[in-house]
Amino acid sequence: MSAQNPLAPYDALLYLSFGGPERQEDVMPFLRNVTAGRGIPDERLEEVATHYRARGGRSPINDENRAVLTRLEAELAARAVQVPVVWGNKFFDPYTVEALRSAQEAGARRLLTVVTSAFPSYSGCRSYREDLAAARAELEASAAAAGAESLQIDVLRPYGQTRAFVEPMKTLTVAGLRDLCAQAGLTPEQVRILFVTHSIPEAMNAASGPTEEPSTYITMHTTVCDELAAGVRAETGVAVPWQLVYCSRSGPPTQPWLEPDVNDAIAAIAADRDEHPGEGGVGGVLIVPMGFVSDHMEVVYDLDEEAMATAGEHGLAALRVPTVRDDQRFVSGLVDLLLERARAEREAPATPGLRCPAGCCAGRSPAKPTVSDEASPADAEISPHSGESVAARGCR
Ligand SMILES: CC1=C(CCC(=O)O)c2cc3nc(cc4[nH]c(cc5[nH]c(cc1n2)c(C)c5CCC(=O)O)c(CCC(=O)O)c4C)C(CCC(=O)O)=C3C
Numbered sequence: 106m107s108a109q110n111p112l113a114p115y116d117a118l119l120y121l122s123f124g125g126p127e128r129q130e131d132v133m134p135f136l137r138n139v140t141a142g143r144g145i146p147d148e149r150l151e152e153v154a155t156h157y158r159a160r161g162g163r164s165p166i167n168d169e170n171r172a173v174l175t176r177l178e179a180e181l182a183a184r185a186v187q188v189p190v191v192w193g194n195k196f197f198d199p200y201t202v203e204a205l206r207s208a209q210e211a212g213a214r215r216l217l218t219v220v221t222s223a224f225p226s227y228s229g230c231r232s233y234r235e236d237l238a239a240a241r242a243e244l245e246a247s248a249a250a251a252g253a254e255s256l257q258i259d260v261l262r263p264y265g266q267t268r269a270f271v272e273p274m275k276t277l278t279v280a281g282l283r284d285l286c287a288q289a290g291l292t293p294e295q296v297r298i299l300f301v302t303h304s305i306p307e308a309m310n311a312a313s314g315p316t317e318e319p320s321t322y323i324t325m326h327t328t329v330c331d332e333l334a335a336g337v338r339a340e341t342g343v344a345v346p347w348q349l350v351y352c353s354r355s356g357p358p359t360q361p362w363l364e365p366d367v368n369d370a371i372a373a374i375a376a377d378r379d380e381h382p383g384e385g386g387v388g389g390v391l392i393v394p395m396g397f398v399s400d401h402m403e404v405v406y407d408l409d410e411e412a413m414a415t416a417g418e419h420g421l422a423a424l425r426v427p428t429v430r431d432d433q434r435f436v437s438g439l440v441d442l443l444l445e446r447a448r449a450e451r452e453a454p455a456t457p458g459l460r461c462p463a464g465c466c467a468g469r470s471p472a473k474p475t476v477s478d479e480a481s482p483a484d485a486e487i488s489p490h491s492g493e494s495v496a497a498r499g500c501r
């Protein structure tokens with residue numbers, strides 16, 4: 106490894122995402138992969154499939170990821186980081202194992218991974234680390250890898266609360282509010298902000314983050330919502346009321362998931378408006394998909410189709426703010442975080458909070474092997490997922 110590699114000790118980067126279909130024939134295989142062994146009834150899969158089918162069987166996620174990768178590679182080159190960048194997905198082609206294989210073929214021994222979910226939960230954190238462990242085991246078992254040394258794989262901490270994500274999201278939120286007000290002839294006082302993230306089962310939420318500090322999923326989101334709302338206030342002088350709401354609930358109706366759903370929140374805002382008629386009442390909702398780093402199906406269907414229609418039915422103007430996607434500030438902020446992590450690994454590898462504590466985002470039993478976590482008691486004290494330490498440090 107070259108002494109000039111700014112990313113040392115890492116010699117490759119893995120960009121790890123969810124995956125999605127790009128043609129009709131791939132829709133059901135993809136959905137079966139996502140729900141494998143979960144006993145999700147076919148009617149539910151058919152229902153989700155219609156969202157993909159209506160868009161030609163093509164999820165936006167891969168094109169979004171290609172755009173981020175292009176920007177990421179340019180930013181790395183600009184900073185003289187010359188390591189291979191590979192892309193893999195948990196649930197569809199190109200799969201994680203193929204990405205690991207090409208990294209290994211390029212001579213990589215130690216990878217740093219960026220996951221495209223910014224907030225910690227089983228789905229957004231641990232399941233990716235399980236996927237990495239399984240993919241590495243598969244690679245090791247395959248003949249091609251015989252004799253090759255095992256890859257060491259680390260994962261960047263969830264970055265939803267970092268400056269890399271918050272600053273561009275803040276700019277987008279402020280601009281969206283201005284646009285909504287201009288389009289609908291409203292003042293900021295007449296708008297309500299709905300920060301939207303992916304709903305998860307309450308049990309998954311309770312287990313998110315380090316086990317001894319539950320519900321990190323919500324606390325990390327609300328930390329970011331506070332920052333975004335403060336940004337709006339700084340720019341407009343108005344403390345626009347906001348709520349954290351959820352989209353994309355699935356699972357059986359008997360299983361509690363995080364609420365309120367974005368559509369119910371819109372209906373409640375309309376009902377409140379109707380109870381308080383008069384000049385200057387609430388006229389619009391700003392829908393901010395802050396739980397998503399790019400335009401996933403949840404955003405283009407659940408928000409752009411469903412939530413926008415709900416707002417229309419209730420006579421509320423609405424605007425959906427863009428996701429950060431390949432925003433230059435976001436990508437360059439991610440590179441800052443990668444370099445920060447590399448430096449920490451070189452200079453102070455025992456620093457607490459570099460890796461997920463053991464048991465972090467524990468979800469389904471039986472437990473599966475993961476990568477990039479550890480049993481060090483120090484990590485449990487100041488975890489990268491800790492809502493408290495996030496609040497104490499602020500957004501960095
Ligand atoms: C927290 C979270 C994120 C992170 C936020 C983020 O990074 O976005 C995320 C990402 C994604 N989820 C996605 C798609 C799906 N998620 C499903 C199911 C589920 N997701 C869950 C949670 C999350 N999911 C949960 C608790 C379930 C229930 C079943 C289970 O316990 O696993 C199902 C099954 C059908 C259904 O039941 O709806 C599908 C098809 C796509 C791809 C979209 C595209 O194609 O653009 C992406 C990026």
Ligand SMILES: [Fe+2]
Binds near residue numbers: 228
């Ligand atoms: Fe999902």
